[in-house]
Amino acid sequence: xxxxxxxxxxxxxxxxxxxxxxxxxxxxxxxxxxxxxxxxxxxxxxxxxxxxxxxxxxxxxxxxxxxxxxxxxxxxxxxxxxxxxxxxxxxxxxxxxxxxxxxxxxxxxxxxxxxxxxxxxxxxxxxxxxxxxxxxxxxxxxxxxx
Numbered sequence: 569x570x571x572x573x574x575x576x577x578x579x580x581x582x583x584x585x586x587x588x589x590x591x592x593x594x595x596x597x598x599x600x601x602x603x604x605x606x607x608x609x610x611x612x613x614x615x616x617x618x619x620x621x622x623x624x625x626x627x628x629x630x631x632x633x634x635x636x637x638x639x640x641x642x643x644x645x646x647x648x649x650x651x652x653x654x655x656x657x658x659x660x661x662x663x664x665x666x667x668x669x670x671x672x673x674x675x676x677x678x679x680x681x682x683x684x685x686x687x688x689x690x691x692x693x694x695x696x697x698x699x700x701x702x703x704x705x706x707x708x709x710x711x712x713x714x
Contacts, residue, residue, distance in 0.1 A: 569684040583713035591709035600708040
């Protein structure tokens with residue numbers, strides 16, 4: 569993993585902070601923006617997080633370990649994907665960090681940061697799709713806002 573390869577983007581979501589947080593931790597909502605992935609975890613620090621599904625006809629099982637969980641504020645986990653082409657060992661895990669910042673009672677800023685890509689090519693691939701990924705998150709969270 570190259571920890572100098574960092575991709576970070578923020579988006580403002582028309583939803584209260586609690587709804588955005590739920591969108592980061594509720595498997596049914598995650599499934600809406602994470603390509604149909606089935607998310608399995610308790611989100612407790614130190615526990616495993618697994619994202620399973622099918623992408624372009626190929627089954628996958630991505631995984632990591634929850635590093636930080638400050639409800640309504642920060643969620644962070646290590647992340648390894650079989651699509652990376654890297655062996656499943658600790659030094660090949662990247663880090664995903666989601667920060668939630670209330671803007672007012674009805675609007676929240678979500679900042680998604682991914683640090684430590686397997687290669688420059690993997691970083692560039694993610695960079696191309698990051699804006700549309702963030703728009704998908706926004707759409708799902710606004711649709712599910714309470």
